[in-house]
Amino acid sequence: MITSLAFRLTKRFGAKVVLDDLALEVRGREFVTVLGPSGCGKSTALNLLAGLTQPTRGEIRLDGVRIDGLPPERRGFGMVFQNYALFPHLTVGANVAFGLVLRGRGKAEIAERVRRMLELVRLTGFADRYPGQLSGGQQQRVAIARALAVEPRVLLLDEPLSNLDAKLRLEMRGEIKRLHADLGLTSIYVTHDQAEALSLSDRIVILRDGRVIQAGTPAEIHDRPQTVFVADFMGYRNFFPLTVASEEGDTVLARAGALALRGRTVVPLRPGDAAVAAVRPEDVETTTEPPGPNVVRGTVRLTEYLGREHGVEVALEGGPTLTVRLAHPVTVGSALALRLPPERVVILPAEDGAR
Amino acid sequence: MRVVSLLAPSVAYLLVMFVFPFAYGVLLSLRPKGGGVSLANYVAFFLDPWQARTIWVTASIAVPNTLLTVLLALIVAYAMRGGIWLERTITTMLVLPIALGTVLVAEGINGFYGPKGWLNQALLSLGLAEPTRLTHNYTGVMLALFVQHFPFCFLMLLGYISGIDPALEASARVLGAGPWAVFRRVMWPLIAPGVAIAGALVFVMNFGVFPSAVLVGQPAGATRTIAIAAYQEAFEHYDMSMASAIAVVMGVCQLAGLAVILFLRRRMAGTGVATMGAGKR
Numbered sequence: 001m002i003t004s005l006a007f008r009l010t011k012r013f014g015a016k017v018v019l020d021d022l023a024l025e026v027r028g029r030e031f032v033t034v035l036g037p038s039g040c041g042k043s044t045a046l047n048l049l050a051g052l053t054q055p056t057r058g059e060i061r062l063d064g065v066r067i068d069g070l071p072p073e074r075r076g077f078g079m080v081f082q083n084y085a086l087f088p089h090l091t092v093g094a095n096v097a098f099g100l101v102l103r104g105r106g107k108a109e110i111a112e113r114v115r116r117m118l119e120l121v122r123l124t125g126f127a128d129r130y131p132g133q134l135s136g137g138q139q140q141r142v143a144i145a146r147a148l149a150v151e152p153r154v155l156l157l158d159e160p161l162s163n164l165d166a167k168l169r170l171e172m173r174g175e176i177k178r179l180h181a182d183l184g185l186t187s188i189y190v191t192h193d194q195a196e197a198l199s200l201s202d203r204i205v206i207l208r209d210g211r212v213i214q215a216g217t218p219a220e221i222h223d224r225p226q227t228v229f230v231a232d233f234m235g236y237r238n239f240f241p242l243t244v245a246s247e248e249g250d251t252v253l254a255r256a257g258a259l260a261l262r263g264r265t266v267v268p269l270r271p272g273d274a275a276v277a278a279v280r281p282e283d284v285e286t287t288t289e290p291p292g293p294n295v296v297r298g299t300v301r302l303t304e305y306l307g308r309e310h311g312v313e314v315a316l317e318g319g320p321t322l323t324v325r326l327a328h329p330v331t332v333g334s335a336l337a338l339r340l341p342p343e344r345v346v347i348l349p350a351e352d353g354a355r
Numbered sequence: 356m357r358v359v360s361l362l363a364p365s366v367a368y369l370l371v372m373f374v375f376p377f378a379y380g381v382l383l384s385l386r387p388k389g390g391g392v393s394l395a396n397y398v399a400f401f402l403d404p405w406q407a408r409t410i411w412v413t414a415s416i417a418v419p420n421t422l423l424t425v426l427l428a429l430i431v432a433y434a435m436r437g438g439i440w441l442e443r444t445i446t447t448m449l450v451l452p453i454a455l456g457t458v459l460v461a462e463g464i465n466g467f468y469g470p471k472g473w474l475n476q477a478l479l480s481l482g483l484a485e486p487t488r489l490t491h492n493y494t495g496v497m498l499a500l501f502v503q504h505f506p507f508c509f510l511m512l513l514g515y516i517s518g519i520d521p522a523l524e525a526s527a528r529v530l531g532a533g534p535w536a537v538f539r540r541v542m543w544p545l546i547a548p549g550v551a552i553a554g555a556l557v558f559v560m561n562f563g564v565f566p567s568a569v570l571v572g573q574p575a576g577a578t579r580t581i582a583i584a585a586y587q588e589a590f591e592h593y594d595m596s597m598a599s600a601i602a603v604v605m606g607v608c609q610l611a612g613l614a615v616i617l618f619l620r621r622r623m624a625g626t627g628v629a630t631m632g633a634g635k636r
């Protein structure tokens with residue numbers, strides 16, 4: 001059991017800064033997810049922690065002791081890779097035993113531990129198979145069992161579910177959450193999937209171009225994104241550039257032409273500031289209210305059947321498009337009045353380069 | 356019918372390129388110059404120490420050279436697996452001898468390592484050494500074969516090694532394997548089949564050594580290989596039948612070498628990773 005893993009890392013490849021002073025402190029038993037788009041430096045961060053790559057600058061402390069000088073084999077971490085990386089010439093049992101054999105454990109102890117690990121990942125009876133004879137989900141479970149067998153001080157997971165199909169991904173997500181809790185692990189999980197991040201984590205760190213944009217609990221990140229970039233990542237599909245008209249506490253009124261929206265702020269805004277209003281499709285509702293702030297009118301341009309609901313694209317009067325989710329079907333070309341509840345609208349500072 | 360028609364081209368190719376010449380050679384070898392059908396050529400070859408000795412001479416060049424070439428190629432290719440600085444340039448330089456061909460390489464070796472070659476002149480001018488004889492003897496042939504076969508072997512192994520997912524090495528490291536354990540427990544079992552094939556090919560090429568043995572060796576003595584013996588029968592004594600017999604002996608020796616290599620490969624697959632479980636491929 002560790003109490004903390006603290007690091008501050010910078011990594012450059014040639015002139016390219018891949019991680020720019022990425023600092024984080026992970027507490028024992030915490031599940032931290034690093035979330036970010038492809039190429040933002042997630043894998044690089046994990047490789048630095050594991051010791052597979054050397055940082056340009058920075059340090060890693062495990063319970064206060066610097067470990068950045070240690071080679072990977074002496075850090076006592078576990079790592080699960082996106083492509084599983086099972087040893088193809090070894091059986092499932094031998095794969096799981098790998099780290100234990102290197103640690104010189106006794107035969108009986110290894111056999112018992114391998115059995116327990118396979119039981120834990122629900123693969124009892126698969127010990128004598130070869131990785132090539134397993135499905136993707138089974139292979140990933142072996143990879144997890146192999147990493148857990150050595151009782152790692154920290155478990156690093158690099159997009160472990162991205163090669164699985166949707167159903168299996170959901171199943172394995174639950175499995176990982178269960179193992180983390182049952183075994184009291186300290187885990188750092190890397191993904192570009194917001195649903196995974198939200199469902200698994202105690203804390204989410206959002207990375208963009210090697211820099212932390214926002215960090216917090218899943219609820220904080222989900223409900224209170226501080227930037228358009230984070231909002232976009234968290235499923236806010238509708239963005240309207242506006243100008244702040246008035247401000248009272250943490251709600252503001254912002255306008256652009258005929259469109260007037262009242263909404264919450266996360267970062268303080270003053271009248272006159274350029275802003276962006278963000279709304280999730282599922283937060284928009286149909287209304288019979290007369291036109292006014294947060295009530296808009298438009299024409300249905302496109303509908304999409306989504307099973308429980310209908311995805312609808314509405315062309316608003318005055319130009320912009322609004323994507324919404326409705327419980328009832330509507331026909332293309334019909335007129336709609338929609339309400340954007342003020343408590344569901346987030347007004348963010350405008351930034352250049354995003355959306 | 357379909358299967359037959361699909362197989363036909365490759366069967367025809369095999370027949371024309373391998374089976375027919377080989378069968379022709381074997382038949383020829385069984386009809387000695389004196390007439391009749393007999394094993395007289397083979398008996399004569401093995402009873403004449405000057406001839407039979409060529410098997411030993413050839414093996415004493417081919418076996419150590421194969422081991423040396425494969426070992427060094429393996430070390431260099433393994434060291435380059437993660438990508439290194441100037442990789443392209445280095446690979447190109449290593450591979451150049453393939454393009455140059457046997458005779459040019461032999462000339463080069465004479466020019467560089469020969470009695471009046473650059474190496475000896477440099478050593479002499481530094482007052483470092485007596486002129487050493489590195490060519491027109493056993494060493495010369497070893498050098499020439501190494502220069503010709505190393506690039507080939509290196510390229511084969513580099514292809515094999517770079518085909519292995521780097522994540523395997525990474526996960527072995529994180530699981531507690533130092534560099535040596537990574538090689539022994541993960542990389543070697545995966546590379547071994549490639550090493551066996553490279554070794555087999557280098558051995559076969561080495562065993563048939565001819566131009567190098569003549570040009571930088573001592574074809575009348577220390578490096579009178581079995582290929583030279585066959586050549587002399589054919590083009591100095593005009594005894595095609597005897598020459599064929601010697602060629603057949605050479606082929607059998609090469610097959611024996613292959614058999615040994617494949618046997619070792621099997622054994623290694625069984626035991627090399629025994630501590631970690633079976634080594635099935």
Ligand SMILES: Nc1ncnc2c1ncn2[C@@H]1O[C@H](COP(=O)(O)OP(=O)(O)OP(=O)(O)O)[C@@H](O)[C@H]1O
Binds near residue numbers: 016040
């Ligand atoms: N060895 C390297 N040399 C040069 N640049 C590299 C190297 N490794 C990674 N990079 C660059 O660093 C950046 C971050 O790479 P990294 O693999 O960490 O991204 P990632 O966030 O894991 O992306 P993904 O979600 O696609 O896996 C990328 O722009 C990549 O091109």
Ligand SMILES: [Mg+2]
Binds near residue numbers: 042043044158
């Ligand atoms: Mg990655």
